[in-house]
Amino acid sequence: MSMSDIIADSLTRIRNAQRAGHEQVDVYVNGLIERMLKILKDEGFIAEFIPYKDQSKPMAKVDLKYYKNKPVIRGMERVSKPSRRVYQTCDEIKPALNNIGLNIYSTSKGIMSGKEARLQNVGGEFICKVW
Numbered sequence: 001m002s003m004s005d006i007i008a009d010s011l012t013r014i015r016n017a018q019r020a021g022h023e024q025v026d027v028y029v030n031g032l033i034e035r036m037l038k039i040l041k042d043e044g045f046i047a048e049f050i051p052y053k054d055q056s057k058p059m060a061k062v063d064l065k066y067y068k069n070k071p072v073i074r075g076m077e078r079v080s081k082p083s084r085r086v087y088q089t090c091d092e093i094k095p096a097l098n099n100i101g102l103n104i105y106s107t108s109k110g111i112m113s114g115k116e117a118r119l120q121n122v123g124g125e126f127i128c129k130v131w
Contacts, residue, residue, distance in 0.1 A: 005081065006028050006030060006033065007036075007078060007128070008081070009027075010027040010028060010029070010033050011076045011077075011078055012076075013027050014046075014062060014073065015076045017064060018071040018072075018073050023063065023064060024061055024063055025062050025064065026054075026060070027060055028057065028058065028059060029051060029058050029060045030058065032106065034049075034051060034060065035111035036104055036128075039102070039104055039111065039112070039113055040102075043102050043113065044065070044072070045065065045072055045130055046062055046063065046064060046065055046072075046073075047063040047064065047065045049061065073131075074131050075131050076129075076130050077129050077130075078127070078128050079126045079127065079128055079129060080125050080126050080127055085125060086126045087123065087124065088123050088124070088126050089123035090118060090122055090123045092123065093105070093114050093118050093123065096114060096129050096130075096131060097131045100131060101130055102129065102131070103126065103128075103129050104128050104130070105117045105125060106124050108122060108124065111127075
């Protein structure tokens with residue numbers, strides 16, 4: 001199976017599993033998605049993720065997080081797509097949902113949250129937002 005947008009597929013798998021009430025979900029990973037999962041873990045949106053290989057395909061088992069039987073992740077949206085890339089300078093980076101959500105950027109200094117990008121004064125590709 002050839003996938004044109006592995007990031008959108010991973011976000012959709014996490015979003016759908018969270019809505020269905022699953023405890024874990026398997027997603028395809030590469031270096032970028034692994035760093036995104038680390039940011040989601042550090043910011044408290046997922047409990048844990050464990051990378052592994054499944055028939056020579058890199059995967060990760062993501063432990064989803066719930067609070068009072070409600071999903072921590074209310075929504076995930078891919079902003080920059082293969083058909084339409086979205087770039088922002090450090091001055092254009094705004095907090096996600098009044099600092100309740102999280103923006104993830106691909107910058108010249110690596111994958112980082114919007115808060116971190118503003119602190120380091122770098123802009124980049126606006127990958128996704130999570131709330």
